[in-house]
Every structure is written in C-alpha cells, then in structure tokens.
Amino acid sequence: MEVITKIDEMRTRVLSVKDRKRSIGFVPTMGALHNGHLSLMRRAREENDELVVSIYLNPTQFDKNDDFENYPRQLDKDIEIIRNENADAVFTPCTEEMYPDGFCTHVTQDKLTDALCGRVRPGHFNGVTTIVTKLFNIIEPDRAYFGQKDYQQCAVIKRLVTDMNMDVDIQVCPTVREEDGLAFSSRNKRLNPEERQNALCIYGSLLKAGDMFASDIRETKEIIEEMISIIKKTKHTKIDYISIVNANTLEDLSSINGKALVAVAIWIGNTRLIDNIILE
C-alpha cells in the first residue's frame, strides 16, 4: 500500500490507474477510524479494482475551534487499519498542500444546507463541499462511499455531484452500531464511561420514534415530544435538534407521509453526537 502525502504524487498514481482502465473506489475520512469506516472500505474494496482512502482532518468544516482541536487523531494507527483492509493507497495531505497561500475558491450550497446540522453549524457544509470537490478532482473515483449516519452530508454531496456534473457514483452505506445501539463515531472516543452510558438515549429516542411510527402515529409533534422526554430523562445531555423531515428535501414535516428522516443532534457532556433513522 502506498502512503501518499503530495497531490502531485497522488495524481501520478491516479492517471496510471486510469490508464490501465482500473476502477477506483474512494473512502474519504477524517481519520480516527472505526467500524463504520471499515464497512465503507470493505464495500469499496469489493466493488472496485483499486481502493483509495484519504485521511484529512479538514479544518474548514469545523465551525468550532475546540471541536477541531479535540477531534481524535491517530494517523499511524489509521494507516495500519487501512493497510489491513488491503487498500491500494492512502492519501494524507497536510493543510499547506490542500489550502496553499492565496487559496480563495469555495463550493457552497443552499437549500439542503439550511436544515438540521446546517442550521446550527454555520459554514460546516461549505467546508465539506469544498474539500470533497478537491478530493474528487484529485482522486477521480468511479465510486465514493459515505455512511448514512451523516445523512445530510450524503444528501449534500449527492446534490453537489449532480449540480456540478461530476462523474462519481455516490454510495451511501448503512449506519454501523455498537452492540448496544450507539452509532460508531470518531467523537465517541471522547466520552467517559458515564457519558458513554448516557449516549444510549440517542438511539433509544430513535427506536421510540420507530415504534410510534409502527403504531401508526404520524404527527411529528407527538413523536418529537416523546423523543425529547427520553433525552431529558438522561443526565448531562442537551438537545441540539430533534427533527423529522422529508428525506429528500430535508424540509420539516408536520405529519409523515412518504419517506421521512428522523434526525437528532445531542450534546453528551461536551461532545455533540448525531444519529438518524429513516421511516417509510
């Protein structure tokens, strides 16, 4: 496996791979890899001739400095994990390489980015669309893999690819959970044992929404109130948002008819975690 830090070297490799007409599966990550990333890499490994994984903690998608500073970092360990998944290359550029002096171009999006996390994390998705555009142009993947836990990010990137006429197939893979239901997230590493236990209320609230939907309850206000009460019963938590939205437009629903997304962002102590389920 090649470990590549320079854009030029990555381009040389990509052009050689393209020349041999081999397909490229790409898993962009910010490192601190967990089972969710593993599922993306395995799927990409299966479906493509070459597997390229990037590790780049993109500063421009962090709306809070302390979140960026406290984000878990474990580059050497991550490279070993990727090696074990039989990747062909890992791309780990530094920030001077990605945002050199004079950098001044940005990819922005409205509509889909006005909802959910976009409402509470200003600038976050513009950071995402900009770095994903750059990575796609550098890696030229046939397919790129993202996790459904970041549902809104997936929707934004699918729209980016459609709007900008990028020739990349976006594959969204199911959320991977711990045995007790907590969605894998790099930020879980920040939780202390008590917080780790408290974090179960997140999936618990989503399961409750699923149960209510199964019992033919369609009024979102009624479902959200139940979810709020589950979170509020749990110590040291704070609700950032609990929303039920149209799964395509991400617009708030008053009652569910058609495919709906139940999405939550909850502070567990000082760590903000997100999760979601689809109801249809």
Place this chain on the structure above:
Amino acid sequence: MEVITKIDEMRTRVLSVKDRKRSIGFVPTMGALHNGHLSLMRRAREENDELVVSIYLNPTQFDKNDDFENYPRQLDKDIEIIRNENADAVFTPCTEEMYPDGFCTHVTQDKLTDALCGRVRPGHFNGVTTIVTKLFNIIEPDRAYFGQKDYQQCAVIKRLVTDMNMDVDIQVCPTVREEDGLAFSSRNKRLNPEERQNALCIYGSLLKAGDMFASDIRETKEIIEEMISIIKKTKHTKIDYISIVNANTLEDLSSINGKALVAVAIWIGNTRLIDNIILE
C-alpha cells in the same frame, strides 16, 4: 461536426474520445462569435486532437437583466462558423439542462473577484466560476482557451483550477483587435456607427498609458488622469473604472514596479466595453 445539446450525449462522446487517448481542446463561448473566438479555436485546433466549442449564454453571470436580454444571439450562424474551423463537436445546452430544478450549488471566489469588474458587477464572477466548473466536468478538456481581453476572468479561472485541483491547462490568448484598435467583443454588435467611432477612445486611452510608461512615468495617478481626460473628451461615454493593478493579485498600484495591468471598463452609450494592456 456533432452538434450536441444534452449533457449525457456530450459525456458519451467525451468518454469515447478519452478512451482513444485523444486530447481535447475546449473553447467555451457565449456565442455571437467574432475574430477573437476564431483565434482561440485555431490555437485549440492546432494543439489538440479534438476541438470542442460550447455556446451557452449563461444567465447567472449577468448582473443586469437587460444586458442578458440584449446580448447578441446568432446560434445558427455561430454553428456554421465553428464548423468552418473544423471543430469536432459543439455543445449548446439549454438552461433547463444546465440548471435543472433544485439546482443549489455554487462555486465562489474572493480576493481576485473583489477588484475591477468584480467590484461593479456583483455576482458576475460567481456565475463564471460555477458554469466553468460545470463545463470542465462535462467536457474534461486537456486545455481550455480564453482571451486576454477578459484578463480578470482568466485570472479567476486559473485560480479556480489551482484551488479545486482541476486537471485542465488554461491557455490565455492575446486580445484580437479590429484594424483601428477596438478589441473584438460580442457587445460591439450593439454599437451604432457613431458609438463605434467613439469606442476608439478605449484603446486610445490604453495606448496613452503605454506611451507614458515607455517615457518612464510610473505614478499610476498621473497615467490614470491622462486616460480619464481622453475618455471624457469623447461624447456619450461614461467611465465605469480605469485601474492600474498588480497583474497577479489585481490589487491597485500607486506606482508601477513589476508586471502591471491597465484595465478599463467604459460605457459607450448603453454598451459597456472592457479592454486592457499589460505593462512590464
């Protein structure tokens, strides 16, 4: 020569050309072709296996509705002109094809777009960077050709390509002028005979700047004052801007040392024309 109106068809052609390892030279235009465009097409024809020309009057880069509505249109004539230049394909999509319902992604740039035309045409360059990104993704050119008359546009697009890691070589070709010095522009077609005569003051003012520079005058204020007086002596003209800037950063200069751009935008009656020269 193929005339293609659908993105899918264009992509099929591009992928087939790439498959045969033929290089693509691309000339994006808004139609109303003139000798300036011809020079771009001829250079692209020489330097590449395939020549693709686009004709698309991009509404999002017009800051004034009446400028968009009054922009000259001559699609059939343009297609014949391009056929005579031995192009392989002309791409003429409609706006529903380029900006379908739900379109919400934009490519924006700061710094370079704050100067010159960017200052007086808000949103113009964001329209340019967005459409150029789309066209580059659809056509995947090896080389794309632009005219120096649109110097700021060339600078913005070079920066776009660098910042977004696009694998396109941007070629800037010299401004082509009528025998009397007026730079070719699609908007010249709007001038009546008197205005056409008055428009000579534009190049006249640039020549004056060149003469003063040749006479070792370096203070930009002194040069600009002379240029203003030439324009003001001409009837039915209005100065939009006359600027002397660093040719790389486009920042205003108080005195010239190093490569400088003298750039002007002048209203001739109801038609706004731009032109520039480099001093070094």
